[in-house]
Amino acid sequence: MNITVHRPGELTAADRAAWTAMQSKAHLHGSPELANPFLAPEFALATGHERHGVRIAVVREGGEPAAFFPFHRSVTGVGRAIGLGVSDCQGLVHRPGFRWDARELLRACGLAVWEFDHLVGGQGPFEAGARGSFPSPVMDIDEGYESYLGQLRERSPKFTRTTLAKDRKLGRDHGAVRYVHDERDPRALATLMAWKSAQYRRTGRSDRFAHPWIRELVRRLFHTRTESFAGILSVLYAADVPVAAHFGLRSERVLACWFPAYDPAFSKYSPGLALHLRMAEAAAADGIGYLDLGRGQKEYKDSLKTRELTVSEGWVALRHPVALGHRAHRAPVRALRNTVLSRPELFAPADKLLKRMGKIRSLSRE
DSSP states (O other), rough: OEEEEOOOGGOOOOHHHHHHHHHHTTTGTTTTGOOOGGHHHHHHHHHEEEEEEEEEEEEEEEEEEEEEEEEEEOOEEEEETTTTTSSSOSSSSEEETOOOHHHHHHHHOOOOEEEEEOOOTTOHHHHEEEEEEEEEEEEOOOTHHHHHHHHHHHHHHHHHHHHHHHHHHHHHHSOOOEESSSOHHHHHHHHHHHHHHHHHHHHHOOGGGHHHHHHHHHHHHHHHHOOOEEEEEEEEEEEEEEEEEEEEEEOOOOOEEEEEEOOOOGGGGGGHHHHHHHHHHHHHOOOOOOOEEEEEEEEEHHOOOOOOEEEEEEEEESSSSHHHHHHHHHHHHHHHHHHHHHOHHHHHHHHHHHHHHHHHHHHHHO
16 A cells, blocks of 8 residues: 655646546445545645645555545644534545555654544544544435425425425515526625624624635635536525525535525525525436535424434544644543533523624624
8 A cells, every 4th residue: 555645736637537436436335425525626626725734645556546535734743634624524535445544544644643523434444533423414315306305294294384385475575586506606605605604693603704714715616616526506586686595515426515594684484494495406406316414403404304424523643742732632622512512401501692692792893
């Protein structure tokens, strides 16, 4: 096994093609999660444009690519999953039957530790370092939208009936409802980011779009388009006025949901739910197998899901002072956050406090 490490721009066209081929055939080899667009070379290359320290390890066996491992490396040798904090699927993309030693890989990459928070399933050598596993809900549409909607009606008849009724009422009250699955107007993307920033502030969360590199990454991905990958902006309009939007990433088989938001003025119509149903319908027509709603406890995800994947967080490390220091710093923070998120009696008051702080922060901006 030969391991070489490259900057994103140094990856050859042949290697990129091999990487894409592994993802395209992943569902045929029993590893459909590897087809996630966050694991695609296009995401790694786009992130490399916006963040220093992005590297890609290429593992070869018999001279042929066997695996690709994108990561972010600091000058001290601390490694993180590429796009940590915004990427919803992480890991090593590999051909069927490939086996690797996590510490051997770390040494070849010049890493003392590698941290992840959305590790895809089936990554045994990395899963050994997991400190927690979490559900990532999905909407299965491989049998078509009508089949999915039928399951939804059977499982949650009141939710389905109410959501569709609100969608119709939106049209009656505000004009014809129109859905654009792949909106190419950058102004619509700017509207979505403004809505999302306001939502983060309103709910007391950290505003991801306050970070220039995240804004630029989303814009770059919006303009990225290959046969196997694209940034997809979906918008729901009422009388040509945008009421809800979502930006996510598409591979050949998976639509990864990422940044959904809506205009609060239309909240009584639940436009975000209507948007997701229309996204599922359009994605099914495009041959997508499932929508990955991403890790996180949200009521709308529980309502829309058909099943759950499992993602993990943690780290793998060498016996190294840098690794010990990093774990000592990060472990308490992650443990406290996960304890609050997993216990309703702690999460409810914490969420209420965050929203109160968000309201105060929003008022102070007026």
